[in-house]
Amino acid sequence: MLSLLALELTNRLARRESLVVLMLGYGYLAAFVVAYVVVILQSPAYVGVVSARLLIELFAIAVLGYWWLFRPREALAAGRSWRLVHPLFVELILVGTAVTVVVEMAAQWWAVAWAVIALLLLSPPAERLFDARARLYSLVFYWVSVVDMAVVMSTLEVPSQQWFEQPEFTSLVAIALQVAYVAWAQRRLLLEALELPVPLGVLGRVGTAVAKRRNLYVYYPLFAGVALFLYWRFDRSLLTLLWATEAFVVFVLSAWLRENQFRYVALAGLAACLARLVLVDMAEANLALRGVVFIGVGSLMLGMNAIYNRYRARFAT
């Protein structure tokens, strides 16, 4: 709160004094960070059913947001300290948000939280509120969501009997959000020639690299992440059906995004599923399960055929 008052005061003082008060504002923020790390972080300290720590964290993020939106007078804005520090408030807000998620949320919801943040950062309001960097950071949160889902959620055990707390359910939500992200990313994720503040210049090269090989960095991590998640999470007897379902979703995405490369990936995946069906499932699975897998894979193939016939023009382009 004191940092807010100091910041507001800078627009009402002469340049020299305003610089001193600005430093005071930075000092208050630094003091808060130290207090948060060594004192506040220790305990949630509930007020009723609400965590006092969460309230403090949300308030701190709001204060950082105000600092980011604040526009000082020209004399102060041209100063070196403002030009160097102020652009980094976007990063501070995102780090604060990530820490809040890790501290306050249960592990089975992290992948969902990262995917939601990725989608929010990709939205036009986020770009207006922050700047083009939001797009690049949305990709980072999306990657973290995919890795979290594949590595953590695939083996996470939750001692709960509630269906909505089970990792299978939360992972399904995360996958749905990740698919929504990649579908939206085709139009929104423009990373060529990002204008970044001086201390973050290196991120521009990451953006350029991603823009050059978008499929490799945006779509294939999701395809691989979901395949690994299914492999590590579910029983081997169901894998063929689950992977075939993934191939079906990739096929639909290829029609949606008009990306022929994904169609070949989906067909290759489906061929691998058929090979597994014949070579592994026929030998290992029981009769009922074999029947279910055969009918399931057959239905998915029929669905793919129907989609291909219905949207042939999309595949042609």
Next chain:
Amino acid sequence: MKAGARLGLLVVLLACGVALITVLHRARVQPPLASTFTSAFQVVGAPLKLVDRVASRVLPVSALDEKELGDVYRKSYDPQATPASREQRYVDSLVAELQPLTGKPFPYRAYVVDYPMPNAMALPGGVVLVTRDLLTTLRSEAELVAVLAHEFGHIERGHCFDTVRFELLARKVGAEPLGTLADFAAAILLRHSYSKTMEHEADAYAFELLTNSRYDPRGVGGSFESLLAYQATHDIPSPQRASPIRDYFTSHPPLEVRAEEFGQRAGAWWLRHPEERRYAGRRNLEALVALPRHELADEWVGAQENPP
């Protein structure tokens, strides 16, 4: 942003800040320690543990390999477990009660061992060791269940698996000592950076398990309070101020912090579930007869007995 809108936002933020300060002041919110870096290391450890988990996933070993190693441990501890011992039968009953809430593909077994301190420890493959002193240090069955659930948490969240992954891999090619050495080296180099994260994960698992069981969730915070009382009576020092190096190398978060966090969380849980009745089992622990075998009506507690 226009000046008017900005000033409006400032007023709203300041009002929220004043309201927050008032609420915190009235609730007399106090941190358990004057200062500590352990919570910060716990947060920083989360991404490091994620990287460590990637390493575990890419190795061609699974929970079934962990089960095989657990069988080896079980064979080694089974002769030490005296079936006639009341403590062992008591702990066996509690483990049987908790087993349905676990998800790993192996049976759990807890062994009561002699060691001159209250402690518990998890080994890969579902093996838990509980010292006899722990049974006399804790005050209720819910607290003992919380400790067992904490150790289950280390196994269920893969912490034990991560510490033996190279050994599991090496067992497949008959080079077990090399694998053990690799695990030891990895533990020396990395473990301190995320050990507090793992402890917090296991605490959170224990709390979640208790809320899904018949036991009072206050057992988690209560078990840490009992251990704090033990420390106080045995003059074991408990640092109250932060030290970056000590806080980094300590394997567990301070008991004060854990007692406060899970006491607070249990208080909030009782506020959200005012109609619930949960089992404390103070006399069950004294008599070493578990809830599944002997239910005492006055050991069921409600929100009234658990004021926030």
